[in-house]
Amino acid sequence: MKFFLFILIKMYWLLIPEHKRRKCLFKKSCSNYVYDKTKSEGFISGLKALRFRIDNCNPNYSIMELDKEIVLITKMNNIINKKEINQSILNNQQ
Numbered sequence: 001m002k003f004f005l006f007i008l009i010k011m012y013w014l015l016i017p018e019h020k021r022r023k024c025l026f027k028k029s030c031s032n033y034v035y036d037k038t039k040s041e042g043f044i045s046g047l048k049a050l051r052f053r054i055d056n057c058n059p060n061y062s063i064m065e066l067d068k069e070i071v072l073i074t075k076m077n078n079i080i081n082k083k084e085i086n087q088s089i090l091n092n093q094q
Contacts, residue, residue, distance in 0.1 A: 002043040005050075009035045025057050025072060027086050056080075063093045 009031050024030050030053040038046025060075035063085075070090070072080040082090070 002038055002046065005038050005043060005046050006035065023088060024086055025061060025074075025089055026053075026080070026084055028084075030054075030057050052078075063090070 012031055021029075026033065028036075030050075033053060034046055034050045037049035055076050056074035056078055058075060062073045064071060064073065066079070070082045070085075072082075072085050072089070074080065
């Protein structure tokens with residue numbers, strides 16, 4: 001099953017040029033994150049990572065300062081630390 005997920009991700013990388021992909025909120029792109037998670041922790045962890053990114057990586061987010069640190073709040077109310085946020089997202093907020 002892990003192989004199937006790898007094939008889907010690699011097909012995505014081959015068929016959709018990087019400049020046509022939606023900008024990810026996270027520093028590590030969603031496809032790279034899921035690929036690495038699947039490779040290191042297995043198929044189930046990869047699926048969980050995919051589900052997390054699908055639920056959270058979308059334009060319905062807020063950036064705010066929380067305890068003197070900049071964070072991103074996703075539509076599912078998950079808090080993402082500044083070190084995990086894509087720099088272009090942070091630049092657009094300033």
